[in-house]
Every structure is written in structure tokens, then in C-alpha cells.
Amino acid sequence: MKRIALLAIALLLVAGLVPALAAQAPIRIGALFAITGPASFLGEPERNTAQMVVDEINAKGGIKGRKVELITYDTQGDATKAKQLVNKLIKNDKVSAIVGPSTTGETMAILDDAEKAGIPLISCAAGSKITDPVRKFVFKTAQNDSLAVARIYEYLKKKKMTRVAVLTVSDGFGSSGREQLKAQAANFGMQIVVDDTYAPKDTDMTAQLTKIRGSQAQAVICWGTNPGPAVIAKNARQLGLKLPLFMSHGVSSRKFIDLAGDAAEGIILPSGKVLVADLLPKKDKQKQSLMAFVKDYQGHFKAEGDHFGGHAWDATMLLRQAIERGGDAPAAIAAELEKTRNFAGIGGTFSFSPRDHAGLTKDAFVLVEIKNKDWVLVK
Amino acid sequence: MNLSDQIIQFLLSGFATGAIYALIGLGFSIIYNSTGIINFAQGEFVMLGGMVTMFFLTSLHLPLPAALVGAVAITTVVGVLFERLAIRPIRKPTPLNLVIITIGGSILIRGLAMLVWGKDTHAIPGFSGEEPIQLGNASLLPQHLWIFGITTLVIIVSKVFFNYTISGKAMRACAFNPRAASLIGIDVRRMVLFSFIISSAMGSMAGFIIAPLTMTSYDVGIMLGLKGFCAAIIGGMSSGLGTVFGGIILGILESLGAGLISSGYKDAVAFVILLLILFIRPQGIFKRADSERV
Structure with missing residues (x-):
């Protein structure tokens, strides 16, 4: 009898109390970047930027009162590693969304994992194949060639x-x-x-x-x-x-x-x-974001912020807005991402739609x- | 611009690249001739020449001549350490062991260079400006003249050294027959060390004279090393004019191949030649099979 009571309590804890607690638990976001290896010129600024943005969000009280936890793994630019790590993020770390990876090859290797698990993935790679054909959970921020x-x-x-x-x-x-x-x-x-x-x-x-x-x-x-x-x-x-x-x-x-x-x-x-952030005319919609990013990056890393870091800035900011609007359930994030219109980021002004998950025009x-x-x- | 003008430019470019291959190839053949080792770390000496020069120029702000001398000195020290720590302690110096050790050494040197200087490519300014020199319808950079000059000088000096000095002659004796050489009182191991000193210094010179043209990074040694090796093979591993011609032939064929056929086959040209020579004339195209030269 005692046993059944314990079990009942345990079940109650799992079913009833956990969601209540979760409101206070951090929002977990995964990140896969090629921090070392041949593509490190992409991955390193991306990792720096993503961490910088998350730290700032947390310093300002997080998203709707919840802290954001960024779980970053280094893929070393290797598609096989990326594949292992994306599964780790989805299954062990139970993240709500993933930022990265840095290269097209890695992204193509893990697309289906994210899609099957229903976890939104915002790639920082440029290949147009990533969002063509459109997959429900896959987005990207780097501009198409x-x-x-x-x-x-x-x-x-x-x-x-x-x-x-x-x-x-x-x-x-x-x-x-x-x-x-x-x-x-x-x-x-x-x-x-x-x-x-x-x-x-x-x-x-x-x-x-x-x-x-x-x-x-x-x-x-x-x-x-x-x-x-x-x-x-x-x-x-x-x-x-x-x-x-x-x-x-x-x-x-x-x-x-x-x-x-x-x-x-x-x-x-x-x-x-x-x-050319400082040369842009004042009326340019992106100018404000660009200047903020350049200044922040300079302050944190004593190096010029480049557009590679910018891809991670865009991805993280897009996620933040989506979570602010619809909460951190993966399906809700993907749905809200798709509704993004005229988001003036670093890579360009993003407008996603059900038929376009790259979101940029040549004005980028x-x-x-x-x-x-x-x-x-x-x- | 007509075809003959184009061909002149192809020849000039090829000649300049070939001179570099020759200089790197000489480093291979000097070590090979005095030790029987094919030193696959030769390309890393070339890389060090460029990277150390870059480091002295940009981080320590030394004047160019001091940076160049420093680059040769440091590369030579690395060459000596390499010989002392990796080559000399081997108990059974079979060719296969030695090849594996030099390849291992080259990976180690490359890795250390990456840790010290990072993965970026670096530029070095030309020694005497970057205003092109017109020769008819073809053109060269002043740096190309430095390449021709230094390569010629190195060839002359090494010729004199090997033919007219005691040490040089002793090294040649070791190449002919190490056992006989040691019987007449030549310290064979010392000569091996000498050969590493000479070839690492030569490699570093090749490294810094080409860096203003090609730029430099921690991993330039692989391809340059292979091309130099190829030049040495064409020249039959001679430490004289054979390798020089080998390098120039290779450079010109590459340039003509890229210009007239397709640049996709540029590297293929080098390796097809290498394979053909190894199959048909393993003694090199300038050498009779029976003669021994150093």
C-alpha cells in the first residue's frame, strides 16, 4: 500500500508538478558551431556572439522572467560529429530549439534529425539547399549565394x-x-x-x-x-x-x-x-541593430564583429522573439518563427513565410x- | 593579346614558380644524398621560413633584413632539434621508419605553428615594392627577381661547398659509402646533422622569398613540399643542376597546363610527371643509371 502511495506521488510529481516547476526552469537552447577545425573562422565568432546575446538577455531578466540556458557543442566542422551532437542536444539536453551549425555540409547532415524530432533549427550556413525545399522546422539566417x-x-x-x-x-x-x-x-x-x-x-x-x-x-x-x-x-x-x-x-x-x-x-x-554599418543612411532599418551588434562585439571580444557572428545574432534574436510571442514549446517556436515579418537583423531584414524559410531579399x-x-x- | 604573348607570360610565370620548386627540391636532395633519408618535413621548413619572418616583421617590428636572418636562424634550430631528437635516436634506421618519422615530425611542426600563430593566412610586403616590371607584353614583380637571385646564389654556394670544402667533400663521401667514410675518420653522424642544417636553412629561404607572392599560413608546407619533392625526383635527387631543371620544368608545365588546357589539371600535371618518372626513369631524366652524383 505504501508502495502504491509512493508511486502515486511520484506520478503526480511527474505529471502535475513538473510543468508548474518548469515555468521557473530555464529555457534550453542548443547551439552547434564549428568552433575549431577548418571552418573555425565561422564557428568562433558565431559561438562568441550567441553566448553574448544570451548573456545579455539573462542580464535583462531573461525571456518573460525565465532565464535562457545556451548549451553549445563544437562540431569541428565535421558532419559526423554534428549528427551525433544534434541527437545529444535533442535526446539528452532536451533543448527547445537549436542554433547552427556553421557550414552547409553539417546542416544538410542533421536536417532530418531536427525535422523528425520536431525541434526548430536555425542554421547559420548559406547553402540554398537548406531551405529549398522548405522543411517545417528548418530555418536559416545566412544569405543565399x-x-x-x-x-x-x-x-x-x-x-x-x-x-x-x-x-x-x-x-x-x-x-x-x-x-x-x-x-x-x-x-x-x-x-x-x-x-x-x-x-x-x-x-x-x-x-x-x-x-x-x-x-x-x-x-x-x-x-x-x-x-x-x-x-x-x-x-x-x-x-x-x-x-x-x-x-x-x-x-x-x-x-x-x-x-x-x-x-x-x-x-x-x-x-x-x-x-559598412556606420556608412549606412539613417533611414536604413537595419542600422540600429547593426550598430548595437558592432559595439557589443567590440566591447566583449576586442575584435570587429563580422557577418559570420551576425548570423548567430540573427538566429538567437529570432528565437527570442518567437519565444516571447508563443512560449518555448518547440512546435510553437517554429510556428512563431514562420510568422516573423520585417525583423531588421544583421544579415538583412527577415520575413519568413510558410514557403520561405530563408527570409531575405537581395537588399541583404x-x-x-x-x-x-x-x-x-x-x- | 595574341597567343604568343600569352605563352611568354605562361613561361615567365612558370619559370618563377619553378625556381621556388627547385630551391625546395634542393633541400630534399641534400639530405637524401648525405643520409639516404627523404625528409618529408622539408615543406615545414619552408612554412617556418615564411611564418617566422611574418612574426618578426609584424609582432616584433624588426627591419626586414633582421627578420630574414632571424627566420633562417630559428628554422635552422628547428632543423637541428629535429635531427637530434627524432632522427638520431632511432635504433634501426630503415627507410620506412625514417619516412614515417619525418612525416610525423612534419605534422608536429605544423600543429605547433598552428597553435603559436593561429590558422589565419598572413601577408608579407614585397622586399622591394610591388610595382610590376614590364617585359614586352609580359610582366614580373620585383619579388620574382629576388627569387631568381637567391635561388642562383644558393645553387652556386652549394656547388662550391660540396666540391671545394673539406666538409662538403666529407658529406659527399658519406653519400657514396657511409661505412668507408667512417673508416677514414669522417664523423658520419656529424655530417647528417650538417645536412639538416643546410637544408633547413635553404627551406626557410625558399619560405621567405615566396611569402610576399603567395602569402603564408601554417599549412602551406604540404603542397610546396610535395612540389619540391617532385622537382627533386625529376632531377634524379641530384643536389646540383638536375633538381634545378626539374623544378623549372615542373613550374613551366604547370603554368602551360593551367593556361592552355585547364587549371583543373594544374596539380595533376605535377603528379603525372612524378609517376611517369618513377615508372620509366627512376634515376631521374638527367642522370645515367650507373653514375653517382651528389
Whole structure:
């Protein structure tokens, strides 16, 4: 009899009291970032930023009086690790939502786990495949490559240039850019006259550029992450290449200017607005968020906040708003995320819908030119 | 711009890259000739040359010449430590053991460099500016002249050393027959240490003369090391002109391959040549099978 009574009490505790207690328990949010390994240039600022945002929310009393607990794991940029860790977050840590991972490969590997468990996932990776087709619980904050390509082509069209040479790096980032450059060329009346590649570790691209110099191209578009594009900038200067040189948002950080030095002058590239936050007109909706983020990051980490950290800022802030509106039940978070309209974040102004879980338009990018070792907005 | 102008540019670029491969390849062949070891950590010496120079220039703000001397000195110390701590203590120096040890050493050096300097790529300013020099319709950077100059100088100095000094001759004797050399009173182990000193110093020079062109990071040693190895193989592991030509042939073929066929095959060119030579003429393309050279 005593036993049954105990059992009854235990059951009561589990069924009745736990939800009552939970109101006071922290909201658990999981985070997966490539903090170490080859993609650490993404994961490290993302981890820093996510933790910074959560600390600030808690300092201001949390969300509706409840503290937020951020449980962060390092995927090392490895899809297998990401897969193990996402299950740990869902099954052991019982998180309400997940921020990350940092790269497209990792995100693709864990999409189905989050979807099956019904836990909202806001990826910080850029691949358009993540939200195409749309999955109910999967969102992302990094801008699609296609938007950056559209920005460049739009500018070329305005300048009445139609023949371009593309030089892309032979890795995931470069081939995705190359696909987009080829796919959108016809829409903007562009003709790709040279389509060449280089390997991520190549140290001399004069051969490719010489070929481009001998072609009919009116502009060169290079798609890669450091250090390749800096080598290309230097090689182009060495060869006296007169064509305007465009880079991708993959090099939109101060590091590129440091690496390419004088050769960076005059290069135009699409970038998230965070790079030029102080140059934006006052009426820009994102300006307030951007300035706050840049200042915060500078204060915490003595480094310039970049758009990679921005992806995590956006993800965490979007979650916060969703939880404020609908509570921390995973299904409610996903439903509220989908209702987000005109959220002015770091990566752009987000408006999600049942058919769009990426939420950005090409306004997320601005074109910047490098002048006197600094960024200038291109009108 | 017509095709012949393009080809001149391809040749010039290839020649410049080839000179670097040659310098790295010489480091391989010097150690190989005095010890029979293929030192797969040679690429890391090249990386250290660039990274230490970067460190002295940007963190300690030393003037360029001091930074370069410092880079050679530190890399040489690493070379000596490597020989003392990893190569010398081996009980049974079979070729397989030695290869595994040098590969292990290279991973260790790379890892330490990553911990000390981080994973970022770093740039070093050109030694004498970055204004391109026009040669007809082709162009070069002043740094390329430094590369040609230093490579030529290193080749001449090593030739003189090996042919006209006692130590150099002693090292060649060890290469011919270590047992006989030790019987006539040459300290073979000392010569092994010498060879590591010379090749690490050479590697670091290759590292800092190319850093202004290619930039440097903790992991540049892998690919450069392989290309240098390839140059040495083409040259039949000679520590003289064979390897130099090997490097230049490799550089030019890569450049022509990337320019005229497709840049996707650039690295493939190097490795196809390497395999062909190992299959068809394992003694190198300049060497008769029976002769021994150092």
C-alpha cells in the first residue's frame, strides 16, 4: 500500500508538478558551431556572439522572467560529429530549439534529425539547399549565394557590361557560386566568356588571368575565400589587368584588405551590411541593430564583429522573439518563427513565410568598393 | 593579346614558380644524398621560413633584413632539434621508419605553428615594392627577381661547398659509402646533422622569398613540399643542376597546363610527371643509371 502511495506521488510529481516547476526552469537552447577545425573562422565568432546575446538577455531578466540556458557543442566542422551532437542536444539536453551549425555540409547532415524530432533549427550556413525545399522546422539566417550574384549582375547591367569572365575556387563555396553565376547569367543578359577555376591552395593564378586578359571579357568575377582571392588581386595587378575585378562576399572582411594590400584598391564586392554599418543612411532599418551588434562585439571580444557572428545574432534574436510571442514549446517556436515579418537583423531584414524559410531579399547585400584600404558604399 | 604573348607570360610565370620548386627540391636532395633519408618535413621548413619572418616583421617590428636572418636562424634550430631528437635516436634506421618519422615530425611542426600563430593566412610586403616590371607584353614583380637571385646564389654556394670544402667533400663521401667514410675518420653522424642544417636553412629561404607572392599560413608546407619533392625526383635527387631543371620544368608545365588546357589539371600535371618518372626513369631524366652524383 505504501508502495502504491509512493508511486502515486511520484506520478503526480511527474505529471502535475513538473510543468508548474518548469515555468521557473530555464529555457534550453542548443547551439552547434564549428568552433575549431577548418571552418573555425565561422564557428568562433558565431559561438562568441550567441553566448553574448544570451548573456545579455539573462542580464535583462531573461525571456518573460525565465532565464535562457545556451548549451553549445563544437562540431569541428565535421558532419559526423554534428549528427551525433544534434541527437545529444535533442535526446539528452532536451533543448527547445537549436542554433547552427556553421557550414552547409553539417546542416544538410542533421536536417532530418531536427525535422523528425520536431525541434526548430536555425542554421547559420548559406547553402540554398537548406531551405529549398522548405522543411517545417528548418530555418536559416545566412544569405543565399544567389542574392550576392544578383547584386553583381545588376551592377554590371547598369554599367552596360555584358561579357564576364568567372574564376572560381574548386571547393564547395566556389562551385556553389559558379552554379549561381551560370544559372543567373541569362536573366541579366550576361555572357560568360571565360569559365575557369583554381585550387584552394594555389599560389599563382597568372596563367588563368593571362587567359582572361586575352579574351573578350569586360569584367572578372572571382568567387572564393581567403587567401586565393588576395593572390588573384595581386596577380591581376602584376599583369596590369585593366578589367574591373569583382569578388564574392566570401572575402568581405578586413583580412582581405590586409592580405591583398595595394592590389585590393578598386575591387568591388557584395557584402552584408555589417561591414559598412556606420556608412549606412539613417533611414536604413537595419542600422540600429547593426550598430548595437558592432559595439557589443567590440566591447566583449576586442575584435570587429563580422557577418559570420551576425548570423548567430540573427538566429538567437529570432528565437527570442518567437519565444516571447508563443512560449518555448518547440512546435510553437517554429510556428512563431514562420510568422516573423520585417525583423531588421544583421544579415538583412527577415520575413519568413510558410514557403520561405530563408527570409531575405537581395537588399541583404550592398555593393562595396575598396578605396584607400577601406570600404566605400557603391551607389 | 595574341597567343604568343600569352605563352611568354605562361613561361615567365612558370619559370618563377619553378625556381621556388627547385630551391625546395634542393633541400630534399641534400639530405637524401648525405643520409639516404627523404625528409618529408622539408615543406615545414619552408612554412617556418615564411611564418617566422611574418612574426618578426609584424609582432616584433624588426627591419626586414633582421627578420630574414632571424627566420633562417630559428628554422635552422628547428632543423637541428629535429635531427637530434627524432632522427638520431632511432635504433634501426630503415627507410620506412625514417619516412614515417619525418612525416610525423612534419605534422608536429605544423600543429605547433598552428597553435603559436593561429590558422589565419598572413601577408608579407614585397622586399622591394610591388610595382610590376614590364617585359614586352609580359610582366614580373620585383619579388620574382629576388627569387631568381637567391635561388642562383644558393645553387652556386652549394656547388662550391660540396666540391671545394673539406666538409662538403666529407658529406659527399658519406653519400657514396657511409661505412668507408667512417673508416677514414669522417664523423658520419656529424655530417647528417650538417645536412639538416643546410637544408633547413635553404627551406626557410625558399619560405621567405615566396611569402610576399603567395602569402603564408601554417599549412602551406604540404603542397610546396610535395612540389619540391617532385622537382627533386625529376632531377634524379641530384643536389646540383638536375633538381634545378626539374623544378623549372615542373613550374613551366604547370603554368602551360593551367593556361592552355585547364587549371583543373594544374596539380595533376605535377603528379603525372612524378609517376611517369618513377615508372620509366627512376634515376631521374638527367642522370645515367650507373653514375653517382651528389
